[in-house]
Amino acid sequence: MSDDAVSPEEVRHVAELARVDLADDEVDRFTGQFADILEYFETLDEVPEVDRDADLANVMRPDEERASLDSEEALRNAPETEDGYFKGPNVS
Amino acid sequence: MSENIFITEERIDGSDDGPLAGKTVAVKDNISTEGVRTTCGSRMLEDYVPPYDATVVSRLKDAGATIVGKANMDEFGMGTTTETSYFGETDNPAAPGHVPGGSSGGSAAAVAAGEADLALGSDTGGSVRCPAAFCGVVGIKPTYGLVSRYGLVAYGNSLEQIGPFGETVEEAASLLDVIAGSDDRDATTRETPLEADESYADAATGDVDGLSIGVPTELLEGADEGVVETFWDALAELEDRGAEYHEVSLPSVEHAVEAYYVIAMSEASSNLARFDGVRYGRSGGYDGNWNEAFATAREEGFGDEVKRRILLGTYALSAGYHDKYYKKAQDARAWVKQDFDEALSEADVLASPTMPVPPFELGESLDDPLQLYLADANTVPVNLADLPAISVPAGETDGLPVGLQLVGPAFGEERLIRAASALA
Structure with missing residues (x-):
C-alpha cells in the first residue's frame, strides 16, 4: 500500500491479521487516513544507515521458584471460567 | 467535579509515616492498583480489577502517600489531548474549554486543580511533559530504566517511563525520590546515581550560575509565535541568573516523529495482542471460532485511535514492509541518540518549548490524526534517545500555559531538577 493509494481491501486485510473487526464506515475512514500517515512515514527513506552499538548488559536471575498469583486471583477477571480454567471460544 | 479528572475516585491509604505522609497523589489509570479498577481509559478494561500493585504504587504506599483516584487518560496512552478516553474528555483547569494535553491529562489536571498534591503519569512520547505544559504544572520524564514499569500496562515498552507531576520542581522531584531505583521485577531498571545522603528534591536549588544551555534550532522551527516568544522570555530569566545559551543543531529530529510512530505502533500492535477477551477484558462471546470471537472483542473494546495504531503497527511489521518501516525507524532512533550525545557534549542541558x-x-483536533502526531515533534526525540527531560511552566501566551522543556544526559535528573527549579 506504499507505492499507490491505500485500498479498502488492504485495510480489511491488515485488520484481519490484527484480529480487529471493522465496520464499513471505519474501513472508509481508515483508508484515507492511512494513505496520509504512510506517505509521511515514507520520509524514513532519507535516513542514512546508522551504526547501532547498544552498550547494554543482559540482566539474569537464578531460575528459582517464587510466589505468584493463586489461581482464584488469576481467574477473577475472566469473563468465563470452568473447573479452575479460563474458558475460551472454540479453536477451529 | 466538573473537569472529569478521575475515572475512578477511590481513596487508598498508605502507611502511617514516610516521606510522602500527608500528601495526596493521583495515579494514571494505566498503573495497576490492587483491588481498584484500572481501565487504561478503555472500554476493553472497563471492569478490570488488578490482583496486584505496580511497583510504583507499592512504593507510594510505603512512603505514606494517600492515593485519591485513578486519573483519566487517552485510551491506552494513545493521544495528545485525553479526548480518546472511553470515559469522556477532561477539561483543562488552567485553561477552561481547552484540552489538558495527553495522554496523562487527568494526572496533570488533578495537580493543576488542587485535587491532588502530586500525580503519576506515564510518558511514551511526551505523555507526561505535554499535559504538564498544557496545565501549567511540572512534569518529569525519567531516563529509561530509572523507574520500574512493573504493573504499568504496556503500550510502547522500549520507550515508556512512569513520571511524576507537581506544582513545583521540588515537589515533583520528591515523588521521583520515592519511585526511582532498581526493581527485580523490571530487568531494565537500575539504581539511581545518588549518594546515600542525596535526594532529587535536594537538587532543587535553582542554581543555574554557569549553566550551559544548548537550544536546538530545529525544535523552534514551525512553533507557534507566542510559544516561541514565551520560551525566549523564560530563557532570558535563566540568563539573568547566570546561565548562558548557544544554538545547536539536531538534524536527525526532522525524522523523529515518523520513527517514533513506526516504533510505538509496532510495539503497540504486539503488546495489545493480549486483549482477546478471555483472561480479562471485554469478551467477544463464544459464537464462531476463536479468531472471530477475538475480532469481535477487539472491535467492541477498542476505540478509533487504538485500532488505528494496532493496524498501522501490524502493517509496518508485516512481511515485505518490515525493512522499509521498522528497520529504518530503528536507524533513525540510533541517529537521534547520536545527535543528542553530541549536543550534550557541548552543553549541560538542551532547552526548547515542550x-x-x-x-x-x-474537540478541535480529533479529525486529523496526522496533524496531531506532528504536535509531538519536541517530545518524541527524547523517548527515542532514552534520555531524561522535564517540563516546567515558562509563562503564558494569550492566557494559555506554555511549557519549557529541558533535556539532559542519561541519569542526569539532578542537573535537570537544579536548572528547572530556577523557574518553578
Whole structure:
C-alpha cells in the first residue's frame, strides 16, 4: 500500500491479521487516513544507515521458584471460567 | 467535579509515616492498583480489577502517600489531548474549554486543580511533559530504566517511563525520590546515581550560575509565535541568573516523529495482542471460532485511535514492509541518540518549548490524526534517545500555559531538577 493509494481491501486485510473487526464506515475512514500517515512515514527513506552499538548488559536471575498469583486471583477477571480454567471460544 | 479528572475516585491509604505522609497523589489509570479498577481509559478494561500493585504504587504506599483516584487518560496512552478516553474528555483547569494535553491529562489536571498534591503519569512520547505544559504544572520524564514499569500496562515498552507531576520542581522531584531505583521485577531498571545522603528534591536549588544551555534550532522551527516568544522570555530569566545559551543543531529530529510512530505502533500492535477477551477484558462471546470471537472483542473494546495504531503497527511489521518501516525507524532512533550525545557534549542541558503549540480547544483536533502526531515533534526525540527531560511552566501566551522543556544526559535528573527549579 506504499507505492499507490491505500485500498479498502488492504485495510480489511491488515485488520484481519490484527484480529480487529471493522465496520464499513471505519474501513472508509481508515483508508484515507492511512494513505496520509504512510506517505509521511515514507520520509524514513532519507535516513542514512546508522551504526547501532547498544552498550547494554543482559540482566539474569537464578531460575528459582517464587510466589505468584493463586489461581482464584488469576481467574477473577475472566469473563468465563470452568473447573479452575479460563474458558475460551472454540479453536477451529 | 466538573473537569472529569478521575475515572475512578477511590481513596487508598498508605502507611502511617514516610516521606510522602500527608500528601495526596493521583495515579494514571494505566498503573495497576490492587483491588481498584484500572481501565487504561478503555472500554476493553472497563471492569478490570488488578490482583496486584505496580511497583510504583507499592512504593507510594510505603512512603505514606494517600492515593485519591485513578486519573483519566487517552485510551491506552494513545493521544495528545485525553479526548480518546472511553470515559469522556477532561477539561483543562488552567485553561477552561481547552484540552489538558495527553495522554496523562487527568494526572496533570488533578495537580493543576488542587485535587491532588502530586500525580503519576506515564510518558511514551511526551505523555507526561505535554499535559504538564498544557496545565501549567511540572512534569518529569525519567531516563529509561530509572523507574520500574512493573504493573504499568504496556503500550510502547522500549520507550515508556512512569513520571511524576507537581506544582513545583521540588515537589515533583520528591515523588521521583520515592519511585526511582532498581526493581527485580523490571530487568531494565537500575539504581539511581545518588549518594546515600542525596535526594532529587535536594537538587532543587535553582542554581543555574554557569549553566550551559544548548537550544536546538530545529525544535523552534514551525512553533507557534507566542510559544516561541514565551520560551525566549523564560530563557532570558535563566540568563539573568547566570546561565548562558548557544544554538545547536539536531538534524536527525526532522525524522523523529515518523520513527517514533513506526516504533510505538509496532510495539503497540504486539503488546495489545493480549486483549482477546478471555483472561480479562471485554469478551467477544463464544459464537464462531476463536479468531472471530477475538475480532469481535477487539472491535467492541477498542476505540478509533487504538485500532488505528494496532493496524498501522501490524502493517509496518508485516512481511515485505518490515525493512522499509521498522528497520529504518530503528536507524533513525540510533541517529537521534547520536545527535543528542553530541549536543550534550557541548552543553549541560538542551532547552526548547515542550509543545510547539498552546493547548487546543476541546474537540478541535480529533479529525486529523496526522496533524496531531506532528504536535509531538519536541517530545518524541527524547523517548527515542532514552534520555531524561522535564517540563516546567515558562509563562503564558494569550492566557494559555506554555511549557519549557529541558533535556539532559542519561541519569542526569539532578542537573535537570537544579536548572528547572530556577523557574518553578
